Amino acid sequence: MSFANANWSLLESIDSPADVRKLSTSQLKVLAKQLREFMLDSVASTGGHLSAGLGTVELTVALHYVFNTPYDRLVWDVGHQTYPHKILTGRRDEMNTLRQKGGIAGFPKREESEYDSFGTGHSSTSIAAALGMSIAARQQNENRHCVAIIGDGAMTAGMAFEALNHAGDNDANLLVILNDNDMSISPNVGALSNHLTKLLSGDLFSTLREGSKKVLENIPPALELARRTEEHVKGMVAPGTLFEELGFNYFGPVDGHDLDTLVPVLKNINHQNGPRLLHIRTQKGKGYFPAEDAPVKYHGVSAFDLSTGKAHAKESKSEPTYTEIFGNWLCDMAAQDERLVGITPAMREGSGLVEFSRQFPKRYFDVGIAEQHAVTLAAGMACDGLKPVVAIYSTFLQRAYDQLVHDVAIQNLPVVFAIDRAGIVGADGPTHTGAYDISFLRCIPNMVVMTPADEADCRGLLTTAFLHDGPTAVRYPRGVASTIASHADITRDLQALPFGQAEKCRAGKNVALLVFGTLLTNAMEAADLLDATVYNMRYVKPLDTRAIKQAAQTHDLLVTIEDNAIAGGAGSAVSEYLDQENIDSSILHLGFPDEYINHGTPEELISDWQLDADGMLQTIQTRLRALLS
Numbered sequence: 001m002s003f004a005n006a007n008w009s010l011l012e013s014i015d016s017p018a019d020v021r022k023l024s025t026s027q028l029k030v031l032a033k034q035l036r037e038f039m040l041d042s043v044a045s046t047g048g049h050l051s052a053g054l055g056t057v058e059l060t061v062a063l064h065y066v067f068n069t070p071y072d073r074l075v076w077d078v079g080h081q082t083y084p085h086k087i088l089t090g091r092r093d094e095m096n097t098l099r100q101k102g103g104i105a106g107f108p109k110r111e112e113s114e115y116d117s118f119g120t121g122h123s124s125t126s127i128a129a130a131l132g133m134s135i136a137a138r139q140q141n142e143n144r145h146c147v148a149i150i151g152d153g154a155m156t157a158g159m160a161f162e163a164l165n166h167a168g169d170n171d172a173n174l175l176v177i178l179n180d181n182d183m184s185i186s187p188n189v190g191a192l193s194n195h196l197t198k199l200l201s202g203d204l205f206s207t208l209r210e211g212s213k214k215v216l217e218n219i220p221p222a223l224e225l226a227r228r229t230e231e232h233v234k235g236m237v238a239p240g241t242l243f244e245e246l247g248f249n250y251f252g253p254v255d256g257h258d259l260d261t262l263v264p265v266l267k268n269i270n271h272q273n274g275p276r277l278l279h280i281r282t283q284k285g286k287g288y289f290p291a292e293d294a295p296v297k298y299h300g301v302s303a304f305d306l307s308t309g310k311a312h313a314k315e316s317k318s319e320p321t322y323t324e325i326f327g328n329w330l331c332d333m334a335a336q337d338e339r340l341v342g343i344t345p346a347m348r349e350g351s352g353l354v355e356f357s358r359q360f361p362k363r364y365f366d367v368g369i370a371e372q373h374a375v376t377l378a379a380g381m382a383c384d385g386l387k388p389v390v391a392i393y394s395t396f397l398q399r400a401y402d403q404l405v406h407d408v409a410i411q412n413l414p415v416v417f418a419i420d421r422a423g424i425v426g427a428d429g430p431t432h433t434g435a436y437d438i439s440f441l442r443c444i445p446n447m448v449v450m451t452p453a454d455e456a457d458c459r460g461l462l463t464t465a466f467l468h469d470g471p472t473a474v475r476y477p478r479g480v481a482s483t484i485a486s487h488a489d490i491t492r493d494l495q496a497l498p499f500g501q502a503e504k505c506r507a508g509k510n511v512a513l514l515v516f517g518t519l520l521t522n523a524m525e526a527a528d529l530l531d532a533t534v535y536n537m538r539y540v541k542p543l544d545t546r547a548i549k550q551a552a553q554t555h556d557l558l559v560t561i562e563d564n565a566i567a568g569g570a571g572s573a574v575s576e577y578l579d580q581e582n583i584d585s586s587i588l589h590l591g592f593p594d595e596y597i598n599h600g601t602p603e604e605l606i607s608d609w610q611l612d613a614d615g616m617l618q619t620i621q622t623r624l625r626a627l628l629s
């Protein structure tokens with residue numbers, strides 16, 4: 001496939017949704033075709049989220065056609081499916097900057113466009129946010145429509161149900177569009193997914209689909225009698241759906257790629273009041289064969305060749321990623337200890353659990369997008385003799401904070417948190433940055449918090465964590481692992497590392513760098529130029545206080561280094577210790593300042609925040625000069 005001679009003239013005449021609303025219904029189909037092609041062409045050159053956006057092309061066109069955006073509010077769940085929306089809302093010419101430093105974001109952002117009514121990135125917030133907006137509209141006598149667009153994956157989260165529960169007992173003017181493609185990132189899981197499959201399949205589907213479509217098309221606007229008739233018809237052909245039981249008026253299922261159906265259905269539903277749910281069926285990756293065929297692979301992609309679907313050649317990497325190191329460790333440890341169970345909240349691929357799920361299907365639990373449940377489930381398992389490992393991204397663990405404290409740590413249960421995507425994440429931006437986990441974990445009593453510096457450390461500390469009788473967290477970043485020189489000959493066995501002990505990597509003078517995590521490589525470079533002492537601290541909690549005390553007594557300046565917010569981070573822990581012991585020492589904290597970290601490549605961001613060797617060197621030298629003056 002190639003768009004060398006593509007004609008996107010209709011799309012190019014659309015500068016805002018107001019232009020979409022001027023089109024005839026037959027032109028909408030042409031627009032949808034051009035929009036899909038343009039998006040494909042664009043993502044092929046920038047990389048980004050592909051399959052989800054291909055599945056929402058017709059829905060996006062229909063929504064902007066029927067609703068008066070931006071006055072009416074569209075709240076896209078997760079927001080990874082909003083590229084078609086971005087293209088139609090004045091950002092077409094900026095798509096070539098997508099997810100790049102200074103360019104447009106990969107998710108909706110209020111500051112980026114008035115059409116992005118709610119910022120997202122994490123899932124399952126849309127119904128609550130749209131309900132909030134509809135209540136605000138009611139209080140202010142605004143007659144606006146508020147629409148949440150949520151996938152069947154995102155619908156598996158507790159938050160979505162909390163909002164349905166509230167909305168279903170409220171007369172707010174809320175429309176929820178359930179975009180059902182039977183996929184999360186991997187195939188969707190759980191009883192709700194089974195319920196949706198039943199609604200979409202078999203006799204029930206064909207009867208309901210035809211009946212529902214006819215009725216929906218013929219509803220005279222705002223005629224309550226017709227509404228009752230429609231409910232009556234549905235009642236005759238189908239048992240109540242879960243959503244009806246929750247107080248929603250359920251419509252559908254309808255084909256989400258068929259504009260001839262979508263537009264009149266949306267128009268008709270638009271004339272109704274109260275909480276409504278429209279169930280549409282779409283296909284992830286629609287219109288691009290490789291993505292239709294392998295929607296998991298094309299969920300998020302790097303730049304690729306449109307005609308083959310293959311990623312542009314990458315430099316071959318010899319080192320594994322931290323995700324792979326974890327995945328291998330998990331399989332090896334599971335083979336050795338049959339109490340081990342692995343839990344993921346819907347991130348099998350991203351967290352490195354594919355091989356584990358194959359080798360140990362009965363000990364593998366994908367719980368859906370349900371971080372809170374994942375953590376308490378682990379707590380329950382740990383109460384009764386299992387050894388759970390919760391594989392979770394730093395940013396998504398934020399969702400399960402109370403569960404971490406209340407269900408795991410207070411009861412001192414042996415649950416291992418394997419925390420991926422700690423620190424800088426790059427193109428996904430501030431919603432996904434793992435900038436806070438050290439701060440929010442280290443203040444919890446009983447928690448052990450570990451920051452491996454390289455491949456050998458990661459494996460060793462995972463084993464240490466697994467053998468510890470209490471809650472532990474091992475945090476590691478996105479990307480390829482390095483090997484620090486002193487670990488070059490360390491093998492891949494299941495050897496624990498000494499508990500609570502730092503490792504001295506370099507002896508120098510005047511300055512001691514206390515490094516928590518993988519910034520050690522950059523720190524070593526800076527240390528060579530400074531002739532500084534370097535410690536690979538490994539543990540944020542318990543801290544190796546002996547090493548810190550010794551470093552403080554023999555150096556003029558201590559520098560703590562971490563890829564976490566400085567506020568409350570590992571450096572703060574060192575300062576608290578020095579203060580407690582009344583040790584008078586100059587200390588400099590390197591990490592993230594009190595700001596959100598925007599999208600860009602990890603290298604750009606590390607350099608922007610002066611955490612590359614050069615940046616470290618400059619900051620340290622400035623401090624040294626200040627100390628001497």
Ligand SMILES: Cc1ncc(C[n+]2csc(CCOP(=O)(O)OP(=O)(O)O)c2C)c(N)n1
Nearest residue numbers: 052121122123151152153154183184185346
């Ligand atoms: C709280 C949270 N957990 C995990 C994720 C990672 N994630 C991004 S998209 C996605 C799947 C969403 O599935 P669905 O809502 O069905 O949308 P689709 O991609 O199928 O269109 C997941 C798990 C997230 N964004 N937020």
